[in-house]
Amino acid sequence: MADAVSSADLQILGELERKVLWLASWTIHHANHVRENVDGLKVGGHQASSASVAAIMTALYFRTLRPADRVAVKPHAAPIYHAIQYLLGRQTREKLENFRGYKGAQSYPSRTKDADDIDFSTGSVGLGVAQTLFSSLVQDYVRAHGWGLHRPEGRMIALLGDAELDEGNIFEALLEGWKQGVRNCWWIVDYNRQSLDAVVREGLWERYENLFRNFGWDVVVLKYGSLQQAAFAEPGGEDLRRWIDRCPNQLYSALVFQGGAAWRKRLNDEIGDQGPVSRLIDSRSDEELARLMGNLGGHDLRAIIEAFDAVDHDRPVCFIAYTIKGAGLPFAGHKDNHSGLMTPAQMETFRAAMNIRPGHEWDAFEGLREPPEKLRTFLDRVPFAAGGERRLHAARIDVPDELPVTIQPKMSTQIGFGALLNELARGSSELAARVVTASPDVTVSTNLGPWVNRRRLYAREAMADTFKGERIPSTFTWEFSPSGQHIELGIAEMNLFILLSALGLSHTINGERLLPIGTLYDPFIARGLDALNYACYQDARFILVATPSGITLSPEGGAHQSIAQPLIGLAQDGLAAFEPAFVDELAAILAFALDYIQRDGEGEASERNWLRDETGGSIYLRLSTRPIEQISRTMTPTLRQAIVDGAYWLREPGPNCQVVVAYTGAVAPEAIHAIGLMAEDRRDVGLLAVTSADRLNAGWTAACRARERGLVHARSHIERLMAGLPPHCGIVSVLDGHPATLAWLGAVYGHKVRPLGVEHFGQTGSIPDLYRHYGIDANAIIAAAQAIAPGGPIRYLGVA
């Protein structure tokens, strides 16, 4: 427990709170009015939301937080965060003046784009909140494995808007946190009872309180500020408290907006003839009455600090802090204030109240009553800022070029994945030790079983496998221990992605490198897509293994077929997508992936393939359960490189090539079969194995851009591969996914393309049934070739 807060400190913190509110308001005003003519920005959403948490954030950053603590600040409080960092010397005036502008301080706190050490990005509401919970689990995971013990434990803290609690992912996280025994996690709810459009329902806090308690959280309701608490102790005070407790949210907000005279009238009308309470009301001026009624717990530094200081355990805590949206600003409490901006006239009034001279708006101590030296000394001693840079670093873990695996004559990529991890688990490398796997209840069905058998499940406390104890035969050992390396999640896919986001930032948050691999069924990427996007936006590093996929999962069920996922792989920034067909390709890709997720911009930019490989990123592997005939071949460095770059010729096209079949993934046998059947009727047919449409495409567009900038010799991998193709040759592309994934191949040199793929879904059946039904079988490939590649009829059309 911290020492009790002194009055002198409270005095200074009060001044800083005023300053933070001023700076945040001025930042927003500057972006909207001063810079107005420059770029026509006119966006609200920040002013009222920021004012709501000025006191809470002042208390946190200037007193409560320690360097090891990590915070997710609600999106619209970005200006308050930036103002605080500015006072701590960690943010520049230039960036504040350019708030929401090009390369200025970001609209919502951003780990990747802001310069002032944001711990967790926020923006899509709900995700940052869950990120703190999973980050606490990851901190425990790291320490349970004996890493980073020389560093103090941090608390993972979310400051969230009350309407954020509408997002289901928060409750999914809450449930998972309970299962995993989450600790060192605080969620501070800015209970201003307003969202974007409206005032929230009555009595929500009680539901929240019960809910959090049910999940083992401590709940602290910060309802009354210290002025109110003092007033309640006066004669008649209890009547006032009862009135406050009964007052509907809408009315309270409206009265806050209207001010002291309205409060007086309303209170007198409702409880004014009750003796002592009348005296309590009458003894205050309108201004004092407004201050008293606005003095909710979340605006009272003493109440906030005492609540934070009182936590003497590591159980998770939810603080419900009553606040007023827009507190201290002219539109405080108004239900429409979310998009509210102060007018220049209102800003002038506010400036006068804050004692700020024109031209001194950005001066750190302008208008404050405390002497600057005293304030400076205080700021210099703020514990949060004592740790220097908040981003930690971890050394890279060596990854061999080749991962061993025994390839059976017939195998699926999913089985290959299991075999690769099994081999990895067998050894005792540092690489294997740093891998952590996670899966939302599909561990066995995505073939992580062999890995888990060797590396066991993680839990803070050991739990034996009862079936094993009872000697009941089972293929899988389900044993939990602190040294386990698999995190078994409930089914919620959102949780998988947010956990991957937390695991994938461990090197910078905990200073300890983890190599996270998460598995799920490919279609369910869509369930967690926003969380996946969020993880990528934060630059978290992980490998996502999605299997089974497409219509190839066939009898598994029409509802589980995925069509759009290859396009997600193509389009998602920060995620390099691969879809291998053969296990030796997968082995090369997995080795690359384990290295790629550790890259940090330190490498050389490559002009070989025009990909931004030096910056690294996360990886998406789309795998399949379809066993296919493997090619017996020796992996050469050239082939390995081509696989990683995205494509290679499985059969080189001859000089008079009339048709190329470009395929991806599990349809390889159909593509191979089709070119065999066409060989007699079309000349020099080529077969292009595309292992990553995403990387091929990215390399191509990057090389185009480079040429447009004058680098005339820039050539991408796909341009080199296709350079020898005659112009009249037709390309049939095919994959078990949306045909647009490969359709762009025709744009590289202007070849005609007939893109085959899956556009509809839902039918169950065998693989041949479904490939025929949806038009990706050998016959469909031949028909497409005949339609676009000149020549006589292909005799095997209709026979395949």
Ligand SMILES: Cc1ncc(C[n+]2csc(CCOP(=O)(O)OP(=O)(O)O)c2C)c(N)n1
């Ligand atoms: C996933 C998602 N949906 C919608 C939005 C748009 N949005 C931004 S803030 C907000 C509501 C904010 O209410 P609350 O969380 O109570 O914050 P307050 O403004 O009261 O501080 C909404 C709907 C968003 N940012 N993310």
Ligand SMILES: [Mg+2]
């Ligand atoms: Mg709100």
